[in-house]
Amino acid sequence: MSRILIAEDEERISRFLEKGLRAAAHTPSVVADGITALDYATTGEFDLMLLDVGLPRLDGFTVLSLLRKSRINLPVIILTARNSVSDTVAGLDGGADDYLAKPFRFEELLARIKVRLRETAPENQGRLLRCGSLELDLLTRLARAGGSEVELSAREFVMTEMFLRNPGQVLTRDQLLSHVWGYDYNGASNVVDVYLHYLRQKLGGNRFVTVRGAGYRLVEI
Structure with missing residues (x-):
């Protein structure tokens, strides 16, 4: 993808x-x-x-x-x-x-x-994305956190990929919304917060830091 x-x-x-x-x-x-x-x-x-x-x-x-x-x-x-x-x-x-x-x-x-x-894109280039103990395999679409395999939905996978491609950087709600749900999404306004809650439950709450008034960033743990 x-x-x-x-x-x-x-x-x-x-x-x-x-x-x-x-x-x-x-x-x-x-x-x-x-x-x-x-x-x-x-x-x-x-x-x-x-x-x-x-x-x-x-x-x-x-x-x-x-x-x-x-x-x-x-x-x-x-x-x-x-x-x-x-x-x-x-x-x-x-x-x-x-x-x-x-x-x-x-x-x-x-x-x-x-x-x-x-x-x-040479074969397998950028196949694995890592930040600390969080790993995402873009070919097999498998996620691992702390050595354990985690099942992610399609939306959760895309959101996790975006964080892993920008470790330590603050991503705004608008950036996440546009990338994961599309430019013209007109559904629930809190969908980013809902899915971030899912990721925190599945991958570890301490990984995703809320930057008040700005957005979220992925940190290494």
């Missing part, structure tokens, strides 16, 4: 992409402007980005340029209605890994995503 950032300001398209990627067992997150896309892309939380060129606040070509100048090698597939040769060349020369003109077949997009992820 790969974490894919969708930078697209047209809601109809972003919903289509998000739904399709979830059905294909990926974990998508959606942002609707270039500045937010750049912020998210620099967190290290994503495996690939789908980048629209015509974003508000900061266009896609500029986002891509700033990422590459910062030596961030996140794979980027540009999705855009601009299908001229000059635009395609500009995107690829600017550091894009692929360029797909709208409209496109979703099956083709999935195939291109698969290729890019395979190119940047």
